[in-house]
Amino acid sequence: MRFLLPATVAIPLVFAALAVVAARSRTAQRVLSLVGVTASLVVAIVVLVLVERDGIASVTLGGWPAPVGISLVADLFASMMLVVGLVTILAVLVYSIGQRGTDDLSAFHPVYLTLTAGIALSFLTGDLFNLFVAFEITLTSSYVLITLGGRRAQVRHGMTYVVVNLLASMLFLTGVGLIYAATGTVNMADLAEKVPELPGGLQTALGLLFLVVFGIKAAIFPLFNWLPDSYPTARVAVTAVFAGLLTKVGVYAVIRTQTLMFPEREPSTLLLVVAGLTMIVGVLGAIAQNDMKRILSFHIVSQIGYMVLGLGLFTVAGLAGAVLFLVHQIPVKTSLFLASGLVEQGAGSTALDRVGGLLRRSPLVAGLFALAALSLAGIPPFSGFVGKLALIDAGFDAGQYTIVAVSLVGSLLTLFSMAKIWNGVFWGQAEHPTELVAHGPARLRSPWVMNGATIALVGVTLAIAVFAGPIYHLCERAAETLIDPSGYISAVMGR
């Protein structure tokens, strides 16, 4: 473990440096990033297996004992997120290699690898300031990726994204400063013991500050406006990995900090209200849109609500549901965006009235989209159904019937807007067809590498549905360590 945990972060960073050196050869860059991400994934799987067998693993770097040295911690929650995240990153990398024009700038591969390292570090770090650094690594790479190419729309929407996230980072830094002034430590396990000793008002203020900070990154209800604006302008592969992972890293941080440092031990009304509003406002925004990528972007917001719901219930079942929903959501959301990329590649647009009738011309893309969309809407027997069932069940157990009703309405509306995409893109005729739809070849082709990556990722979501039982069992064990952080604390502090 001493070398495995840092390795998941260090491997992509080393390969990023090598990819910078290899800037002149695109083939070399591609090989380097594929090898880097795969190696990191293999290590992450080994970590997951070891954590599953031996319990929480913790490493302090720099040779100093826990509260002073920088801790990396892998519990079940973190290592599951790490494996699912890296699988998705690998699939999107393969897709972007297959898509013409995505990696033609030599900055793409190094920045993508740095993003991988940042995401891995945010899952593994056990130190609040290091979490800030991990977020900055991730965000800085994402700033570059979202504006790569420097077209007008990208610069305009990228600016919104950068300014909002930078403001959130400054609030995060302020929070770290305040919490250090109050407790004298930034180690999360140490904080878990010291924060409850603070006066109640200070605890609430700090808890709310961190909720706002991570809420901006996770795009929960009042703080999501930057997301549907900026995401659809980037290249599809970039949007896909952002949609699948970046907001989920925010959700991960919300769950981690709220369970570890500010546990309430009872359903939190604030979180439940925010969850309900996030679900409904997100999905209503999606229904109002007329472009596939924009509908999907609003859905990111809506789905975050379900994860916050699981946290808000604050029971083992609720948190297990939230973890399962996170694990299912990362590949599903990403594969939907990859499918929208295949549509764009084939038809030249993703606007609903400019493409149509793709079912006959590209049944494979239609099938892939349908599988992922049904899973997102939570239709049995797909993985979204399992996640939602777990959450609704937990909601009933906690006696929160209103939020259960709201989440069911949200699911119904999700199904409606997925049907809207299906109607517009795959059935019928286009109102204002693009050149490719009107006069293009009878069969729309996309490179087999792109198709293969999408098929693989949809396969992952189906596998989550098939192995729902064992995966839910894992999530339940992860939730138990979240509810009762004593194991986490003793693993980090070396007691």
Add this chain to the structure above:
Amino acid sequence: MTLVAAIVAVLYGVGVFLLLQRTLTRIIIGLAFLSHGANLMLLVAGGRAGLPPLSDVMDEGSQVADPVPQALALTAIVITFGITVFLLALAYRSYQLTGDDEVEDDLEDRRIVELFGRHEAGDPASSAAASSDDAAGGDRR
């Protein structure tokens, strides 16, 4: 210490004010003010000043400054410098493309305001016109 805390407050205030302006340059300067405020606050968080935390200066019982917030502030300064430079490059690119420094209006917000105006005036064709606007707008993005 109170003086430094007051400076932190002023920096945050000026930063937020500049952030709400409509020119990109002012927004960037505003973010710089905010980050300076946050860094200064990290230093305040460390408590009183003291001797440098070096092993050959420290004696038993001597008052040593807390090194952790200094390390944190140093890291944060490097990060915010980097991102400020990136933002400046982005603002320059935006100037190259549009010829000015203003933050553009959001197309969708504009359309909603127009729709509302037409609705107020009681124009029955407003909804049809708006939906065809939408189609064009969606594609432009």
